[in-house]
């Protein structure tokens with residue numbers, strides 16, 4: 001059964017609570033088990049700076065849901081959290097759930113790109129991912145450690161507890 005890594009992000013409406021509640025929602029998905037999750041991390045927004053800091057984390061799921069069904073389920077969780085789908089691009093968001101990896105599958109459809117298109121250069125994704133699986137190898141054979149070496153941790157702050 002494929003191991004799926006999900007990126008969580010929020011910078012609105014009590015981001016720590018949003019990410020924590022989203023982890024609980026992931027654990028409750030049908031045909032799915034939440035195997036592990038990273039610490040929460042605070043970081044300055046990538047993109048427009050006139051918005052609050054983000055809280056990010058990565059979760060490791062095992063699921064029988066197909067990729068598109070998993071995406072539907074993640075979008076439901078985002079909507080339940082109050083995400084406005086047509087919100088400004090790169091603007092503040094109540095909750096972002098992105099499929100980073102779905103086993104070794106590589107997907108490129110209008111709805112879904114896996115591995116997640118931007119993950120290779122985002123410290124707020126790579127560092128939590130490495131906390132979960134330091135020896136991860138990307139579907140294209142690139143070791144996560146190689147991506148980490150090229151991605152400065154740009155003021156990433158791990159929240160303890």
Ligand SMILES: CC1(C)Nc2nc(N)[nH]c(=O)c2N=C1O
Nearest residue numbers: 009043044045046047054090091
């Ligand atoms: C607006 C944009 C690009 N910036 C981000 N910046 C940070 N630090 N974390 C995010 O999750 C995040 N998500 C985004 O979508």
